[in-house]
Amino acid sequence: MLKLEGVSKTYDKGKVKAVDNINLEIKSGEIFGFLGPNGAGKTTTIKMIVGLLKPDSGKITINGLDIWKEPISAKKQISYVPDTPEIYNKLKGIEYLNFISDMYDIPKGIREERMKRYLEIFKLEKAVGDLIESYSHGMKQKLVLTSALLHDPEVFILDEPMVGLDPKSSFQLKKIMRERCDEGKTVFFSTHVLEVAEKICDRLAIINNGKIIALGTMEELKSHAESSQSLENIFLELTEQ
Amino acid sequence: MRKLFSLIKTDLNMTFGLSSLSFKAKEKQERWKFILIVVVMFSLIPFYRLFVSWLLKIYTGLSMLNQEGSFMLIGILYSQLIVFILGIVHVMSKYYFSNDLNILVPAPIKSSFIIGSKFISICISQYISQLVLTLPFIIIYGIKSQLGFLFWIYSFIIFLTLPIIPLSFSSIIVMFFMKYTNIKGKKDLIRGIGYFLLIGIIVFLQLKIQSLGNNIEIGGEQYLNKLLADNSILIKNIGKSFPPSIIGTFALVRSNSFNGFLNLILFISISIGSFILLLFISEKIFFSGLIGSSEMAFKKSSLQEKTIKDSFAKSYPQYISIFLKEIKMLFRTPIYLFNSIGGVIIIPIVLVMTTIINGKGSFGAISGEIEDQTHLITLFGIGLISLLGMTNSVGCTTFSREGKNFWISRVIPVKVEHQIIGKILSSLFIQLIAIAAFIISISFIFDLTLTNILGIVFLGLLGSIPMTELGMIVDIMRPLLVWDNPQKAMKENLNVILGMVVGILYLLVIGMIVFYYITKLELNIIYFIITTIFILSSFLLFVWLKKLCISQFSNIE
Structure with a gap:
């Protein structure tokens, strides 16, 4: 479904290695958590997956489509929720959703049904007629989530999605993630909230200094770690080495 | 006063990016930008030469009609009109939409200080464009008419005071405009439409003033005789659209007489007066136009079923x-x-x-x-x-x-x-x-x-x-x-x-x-x-x- 092969990225003319030879394969029906301390390379990796950053080397494929060789077809398969909801402030919520729907060629009937569904889940029905600049951070985040779900992506990629969400919306998002996986789709997300990762992820990877230092199910991670307790302990143990 | 100077200094620094400029000049990667700007300036020289030679022709034409004074008027009038009309755009974004307001408004600073400092900063940027547009008029007139030392001193003073009157007017108009369009709800829309109406009204009034009293048939023999007899007739006629320009022109054209001196004093007084009026008005109304400018109405009004249908139907x-x-x-x-x-x-x-x-x-x-x-x-x-x-x-x-x-x-x-x-x-x-x-x-x-x-x-x-x-x-x-x-x-x-x-x-x-x-x-x-x-x-x-x-x-x- 989503495959990264030998992906590397450096900054500052090769002086800083942000991502160092990453190999990952995330299968259909899987929720994959991507963990790591600040500046470990999580956002850089995600940006490379969605086509916002070009890897120096390596290959990224989505359903067999290379994001850099067949960008349009590959981008149709994914949807991306960035860590900060920077969207067109001068559009109304509904205008933004319609704009994104047009970009993904979503037929009228389908977009109507999905918009209604997600706007109701995220309690945005009452705000959708207002300009986005009047929204709070959390509302913007929910609008981005709604827009990202409209085309029913095969691979749902989220960068720190829980930041700024109220507990109820956070719960709804986790539910949506699980539902998508039950339908055979893939969810790939980065997070700092270890409890969330522990609770909902089928598999996890921990990245530190641009390298994957742990990969597997919760049980696999626990069995490899010296102190096989919580994910927090495993995380601290691995990233402090 | 120290506050005001500090405000002016900071504003100038921000407007012209002085600090970042000196910082960037040290960076190799940024240096090409400076080179680029110099290249751009040089590439404009041929156009400028064309402009100056065109002005020379106009001067010659006017002097044949004994109306060379109106050449000076054209320079002053256009400079002031340009400052006035473009000033409306400039003033609006500088007074009401600039970033530093978030810091200045909560600070214990009088609104006249904020407006005063911003006004001076705009004035200084106007001098740069004036150097390009108005200076040739002054130089051509001064040299061709062989005027004395006083002309050059007067023209220096006029040059410095030139943008004050039109800029004060546009500032006052904008402040009233912003105060009365600060209406909750569709503020952006009201201001958008209002802005163009405002420009339209100003231009219309200008044209109206122009057409008033032009009874003399242009080109007729009577007109020509009048032109030759009275060397200020064109000045008075053309200058009507912005009367202070007439005073400024007389100050320069009659610089070798006492009348010129009187006109100069009058011009300076009107300039200072309009600036003081601006500061006075700013104390009264600036904040009421500003507060809530960035506020957005959040209606939380659920889209009606029909509206939702309509919105969804758009593909x-x-x-x-x-x-x-x-x-x-x-x-x-x-x-x-x-x-x-x-x-x-x-x-x-x-x-x-x-x-x-x-x-x-x-x-x-x-x-x-x-x-x-x-x-x-x-x-x-x-x-x-x-x-x-x-x-x-x-x-x-x-x-x-x-x-x-x-x-x-x-x-x-x-x-x-x-x-x-x-x-x-x-x-x-x-x-x-x-x-x-x-x-x-x-x-x-x-x-x-x-x-x-x-x-x-x-x-x-x-x-x-x-x-x-x-x-x-x-x-x-x-x-x-x-x-x-x-x-x-x-x-x-x-x-x-x-x-x-x-x-x-x-x-x-x-x-x-x-x-x-x-x-x-x-x-x-x-x-x-x-x-x-x-x-x-x-x-x-x-x-x-x-x-x-x-x-x-x-x-x-």
Whole structure:
């Protein structure tokens, strides 16, 4: 479904290695958590997956489509929720959703049904007629989530999605993630909230200094770690080495 | 007082980026920008020489009619009128939409201090444009009329005080405007429409004042006699549209007499008086226009079932959807609206005003000459509309304007071609407004035929395509994506100047071709040549732009 092969990225003319030879394969029906301390390379990796950053080397494929060789077809398969909801402030919520729907060629009937569904889940029905600049951070985040779900992506990629969400919306998002996986789709997300990762992820990877230092199910991670307790302990143990 | 100086210093520093300039000058990567600016300046020298030699001709013409004083008046009047009209745009963004207000307003600073410091900063930036536009008038008049030492001292003082009166007026008008349009709800819309009404009213009043009392038949024998007998008749006639300019002119023209001194004192007094009036009014009304400016009405009004149905029912092809998004953003962001549409409307209006004022005075003959060759109007119109295709700033800031939202354009599964077409369409939409403004204003001077109008509409629009593409090429090469105030993306974006230089060079080449062939070839063939150049360059630039976008979309970090 989503495959990264030998992906590397450096900054500052090769002086800083942000991502160092990453190999990952995330299968259909899987929720994959991507963990790591600040500046470990999580956002850089995600940006490379969605086509916002070009890897120096390596290959990224989505359903067999290379994001850099067949960008349009590959981008149709994914949807991306960035860590900060920077969207067109001068559009109304509904205008933004319609704009994104047009970009993904979503037929009228389908977009109507999905918009209604997600706007109701995220309690945005009452705000959708207002300009986005009047929204709070959390509302913007929910609008981005709604827009990202409209085309029913095969691979749902989220960068720190829980930041700024109220507990109820956070719960709804986790539910949506699980539902998508039950339908055979893939969810790939980065997070700092270890409890969330522990609770909902089928598999996890921990990245530190641009390298994957742990990969597997919760049980696999626990069995490899010296102190096989919580994910927090495993995380601290691995990233402090 | 220390507060005021500190405010002025900080404002100047921010406006002209002095600190960042000295910082950047030390960085190797940034140095090329300075070199670029110097190159741009040098490339404009030929135009400037043309301007100066044109002024010399005007002086000679006027002095033959014993009206050389009105030459000085033209310099002062236009300088003041330009400051006045462009001042409205400038003042509005500086007083009400600039970023530093978030810091200044909560601080314990009087509003007259804030306005005073901002006023002085605008004044100083006006001196720079005045140096280019007004100084040649002063120098030509001073040397040609062989005036003494006092003239040069007086002109230095007049030069310094010149922008104060018009800028005070535009500041006062804007402050009242903002106070009474600070209405909850559709504030942006009210201000958008109000702004254009305001400009319209001002221009209308100018024209009305002009037409008052022009009873003497221009060109008649009686008129000529009057001209020769009274060397101030044109000054009084033309200067009516902005009376302080008459006083300023008399101060200079009569610098060798006591009357000149009196006029100078009067001019300075009016300047100081208008500035004090501005400060006084600012204390009363500035904050009431400002507070809540950035507030957004949040209705939380659920969309009615019917509205939802209507909104959902809207589905467009990708490039149309991008075009609509661009237009909505342009219209809903005041700074973008004033700069793009404001620019394309003001330029034709000012141009026509100039011609009307000139026409009623000494240049009536020019309009008569053109009247016989209406194709010249069409050609001029095509050139001007094409030029506005760049100066509307829509193309050369199209990527910069996206700022932090640029990621959306890069992740959506839309071909680059469609994105480019959507953006070009948004510029062409603004150009339609430019064309309407141009045709309406020029029809005040000339009777346009259908052929004129069709030529201007079609070839003007066609010419706007390569201009927009050139602007987009400049912008995608070095997009300014990191900004926190939309002013930076459009008004303070170097790409606008770069685009203008490239655009002028492009039009200059076409202009030279037309100029060379205009007497040698049939008119229709010339139109055919222009059409071919526009279409070919549109196509080639599109291909180049597509390549650049593909590479930049994946390389920008």
